[in-house]
Amino acid sequence: MTVRSSEVGVMGLSAEERAKFLAEPHIAAVAVDAGPERAPLSVPIWYDYEPGGEVRFLTGADSVKARLIAKAGRLTLLVQRTSPTYRYVSVEGPVTGSGPTLLAELTRIASRYLPVEAVPGYVEGSDLNALVTFRMRPQRWLSADLGVL
Numbered sequence: 001m002t003v004r005s006s007e008v009g010v011m012g013l014s015a016e017e018r019a020k021f022l023a024e025p026h027i028a029a030v031a032v033d034a035g036p037e038r039a040p041l042s043v044p045i046w047y048d049y050e051p052g053g054e055v056r057f058l059t060g061a062d063s064v065k066a067r068l069i070a071k072a073g074r075l076t077l078l079v080q081r082t083s084p085t086y087r088y089v090s091v092e093g094p095v096t097g098s099g100p101t102l103l104a105e106l107t108r109i110a111s112r113y114l115p116v117e118a119v120p121g122y123v124e125g126s127d128l129n130a131l132v133t134f135r136m137r138p139q140r141w142l143s144a145d146l147g148v149l
Contacts, residue, residue, distance in 0.1 A: 012143055013089065015141075019051035022091065025046075026080065028047045030065070030069075030075055030076070031078070032076075054096055054136060055136045055138060059131065060132075061130055066098075069098075070098065086146040091139075094136065095136055101128050101132060
């Protein structure tokens, strides 16, 4: 689903535009149900996505985030750009799998966010045994661009 508005300057993104935007290396906020006594957990993550595929991200295997995602079986991911023009894409969908983080996955995701020269040190300093990689299939989409330059 794409958000559309009659307000001047607010435009929904096409399916191609939103997939391309999600594929860019934005910091994402992942939100997951935290149970009846709490609001949803929402925390920032690094992620990887190619249009038409699944969102992949990793986290600490023993983290609260990992436990809640495994229990809920679905999550929402929000990415945004705050510089003109403000744009966002939100995707919600089921967790399609999880497993040990592979060296190639860690390297690929780190390479999206860190300078080239920092990637080897980051990867070498990471404990793959302490990480888990989740996959999510985008099922519902919301998007908007609040103004065109």
